[in-house]
Structure formats: structure tokens, C-alpha cells
Amino acid sequence: MQITDQVPEIRRRALNDKGIDSDGEFVLYWMIAFRRPTYNFSLQRARNLALELDRPLVILEALRHGYPWACDRFHAFVLQGMADNQRAFEELPVTYYPFVETPEHPGSGLLEALAERACAVVTDDFPAFFLPRMLKAAAPRLEVMLEAVDSNGVRPMRDTDRLYSRAYDFRRYLHDRILEDARGEPLEWPEESPLEASATKLADPVELPEEIQDSWPPADSQWLAADEDRLATLPINHEIRPNPEFLGGWEAARSRMNDFMEINLDEYQDRRNKPSEAAESHLSPYLHFGHISAHRIFDAIRGREDWDSSDVDEEFRAKREGFWGMSPGPEAFVDQLLTWREIGFNRCALDPEGYDDFETLPDWAKKTLSEHEDDPRPQVYSLQEFEAADTHDELWNAAQMQLVTTGVLHNYMRMLWGKKILHWSKSPREALEIMVELNNKYAIDGRDPNSYSGIFWVLGRFDRAWGPEREVFGKIRYMTSKSTRRKFKVDPYIERYGG
């Protein structure tokens, strides 16, 4: 792995055919997904352009309110991240412009107004939710270059044109790249702090013109404190409350990562599947909102393990364990962070129209689900009944309540939660709609490529056929609350969330 100051071409995508305007006043970084000052290839690319053109750098981090499932919980998380970013950027020679859209000050027109004065615009290439559509709509409206940069994962999401349908194959592809790294073809790595590294060379920051600041006032400290009264003025869902134990931002992300590495990482391989042990990292909300980067997490692990790519064992290529040559906890964690996380980005980037479409399930899964479509269900619940945790199963209800009240759900419980929605819905298609709605409405880490990996895994994606064939599920992997009860002590969990 080699730190590069140039952003690899494979991570860069021109979204329009406009050029750089070298008479522009500044370079604009439109931060929409990688909401952090470190390990960020987009920021690094914008910094490079600013240095090349000898122009100041302006960073626009905007928070819209018109997106699906917008609520106080997600808004507060993003605003807490903006507060961290403001603290980080005010130490540096850049103009940081946090903007919160309100009914009085709609966001429309802001990007164009800034881009009119810019030499070029760099943004984040996140492959899911409304962000790709938003970029597609913005690109033709700008008169300067709009470039999207991929800082999602350790492998660039577009360095293959193969859509992977099995984790085994994706893992082999990933391992092959690490083997190449070990053989002297280094995997390109972002700079840790691209702005600090160039602080003395960047042009002096600009003050944005009054007419822009009047129409789109920068977020003040009350907004950045995610003030409740302010949130109450927005046309978003106020019933979904912020989780005070899950503050957003890169500072909270960093401390969660450090705590996890200190306390739980060493036993992660044994304890991650036990919901009662809370041994997982809880980093997914931070990964989702870009408050932490997979590169950074990986760096922390390799530092801790004193690891480099020459430690890998080729004999275990494509195997879940044994390849990395790390101790068992880190070995298991890296497989989740790289294989399981990045296969979802592969899916969304390479199949933008289909990643959330039932029809893109593997043929065997569609066939078996359709053969069992008319099987009698032991129970059938509507979206409203699921949402209200009003089923006969107190363990399932507790999981749903945990999701509703905290925005977080343990991976094992999430699998059970999804499997039972499949079991108790009128049809697999309806189950899909219900899972997407509830996951994305309540989970802080929802609306992510991993959301679709997890939800579609429930229906057979990335999995294989299992026997014996059962009612409703057919050959889809089956899970029951009864078997979960055998695996861990559920009573304290039910007591905590079930009421």
C-alpha cells in the first residue's frame, strides 16, 4: 500500500464535458458523502486542482431536507459531523461553507451560484440512494467541469467490470489485489490529512460574496449543535429521534474505533455473532455518512498488528480466514470491512438501475421463491403491524423496537429480523418493500449499499441454495427465533427493548 498524492484515474469520473475555467476564483469541493477532512480522495483531488491552478479551495457541505426518510435522527447525525468538520477546517487555509436547507432558504441554486465562480467542481461518487440522481441532474447545469471521485473503499469500485454475485469470488478478487501489492504493485492509498500536508502551499481562503451568503446563509452554531428547536422548523419527520448515545462526526467515529480496537477486536471472531455481547464496532453509521474511511480503519488495524502485505498467505486465497496473516479478531473483522462491505459497492456502482430491484436476485432464488409464493404463511402482517412491532414474536418485536428507538440493530438480529419479514409477509416482493422501508426509515446506517446487500441477502443474493426445502422460503436460507434463543440469552434483550 502506497500513499499517493495523485488520485488514481480509476477513482475519478467526469460527469459533464465541461473544462476547467482557469479564470475562476476558486476550486469547489461539493462534499456530499465523504464528510470528513482525512483519508478522503475527493478532498485530495480538489486540493490538487487548487494547488495546480493556484486558487483557494472552498468546501461546500450541504444538508438538504427533501430526501426520502429525512428525519431528526439523520439530520442530527450529519449536523454533528458538520460541527466537527468546521472545527477541523477552521485551522486550515480553506473556506468551509456548511449549509442547512430550510423552507426560508431552499438549497436550489446554491451549487450553480458557487460553480459560476469556480474553476472546477469536485464531488463524491457514492453509488446508492438519491445521490447518483442528484449528480446526474446537476452535471449539465454547471458551466465548468464536475468530477466525481470514489473514496468509498479500499478497492476502487470501478476497477472491475464484473458484477460479483458470490462473496467467495469477490474475496478472491480482493485477495488478488493484495497479493499484487505484496509483489510490488502497490495499492494506492489516500493521504491521511491532505490539507495539513499542503497548508503552506494553498492560496489564501476567499470570503464568499454577500449575495451568496444572504440567499444561502452558512449554518450557524445553533444549527451545528443540532438544536432541537431548529430541527423542529424543518419539514422532516420529527418522530424519529436522535440517539444521544450515537453522536455523529469523525471525532465520535475515531473514539468508537479506538474503543473497539482496545476492547473488542481481539475476540471479534468469537463474539460478533452474539447480540448480547455488543462486541461489534458500531462503525457502520460513520462509514455510511463518510465520517470515517475504510482506509483509516484498515490503517489502524495494520498499525496495531504490525502488518504489511508480505504477511499474507497465498494458500488461503479466497478463504474467509488465514489469508491476511493477522490474529483471528482482526482477520475476521477485515473480511467484514473489505469483502462484505465492498461487494455492496461493486453491486451498486455496476448495476445502478438494478441493485434495489427484486428481478436482480439470482435465478435460483427467484425460482424457489416463486415456487413457494402461494404457500400458506403461519402469520401475515402488514407494513404497519411490522412497524409497530405488533407481531406474535416478542424477540422479533424487541429487534424492531431497538431499530425504531435507537437506529441501530446488531447484525445477527438484523438477519433474523429480515428472515421473519420474508416468512410473515404476503409475498417476497412485499417483504422486500417492507424491509427497505423500515431499514431505511430508522437505521442510521440505512440507505447504503450495505443496506441493499443485507436486505437482498435475506432473499438469496450473495448466498447459495440450502436444504431442506421449506414452506415459504423454498431453498432460501432459513432462520428462526427459536434457534436464536438457543444461541444467546434473549431475555435481557427482550426486557430492554421489548416493552
Ligand SMILES: Cc1cc2nc3c(=O)[nH]c(=O)nc-3n(C[C@H](O)[C@H](O)[C@H](O)COP(=O)(O)OP(=O)(O)OC[C@H]3O[C@@H](n4cnc5c(N)ncnc54)[C@H](O)[C@@H]3O)c2cc1C
Ligand atoms: C436485513 C439486513 C439489513 C442490513 N442493513 C444494513 C444497513 O442499512 N447498513 C449497513 O451498513 N449494513 C447493513 N447490514 C449489514 C450489517 O448488519 C451491518 O453492516 C453491521 O451490523 C454493522 O454493524 P457494525 O458496524 O458494528 O459491524 P461490524 O461487525 O463491526 O463490521 C464492521 C463493518 O463491516 C461491514 N459489515 C459487517 N457485516 C456486514 C454485512 N453482513 N454485510 C455488509 N457489510 C458488513 C460494515 O461496513 C461494518 O460497519 C444489514 C444486514 C441485514 C441482514
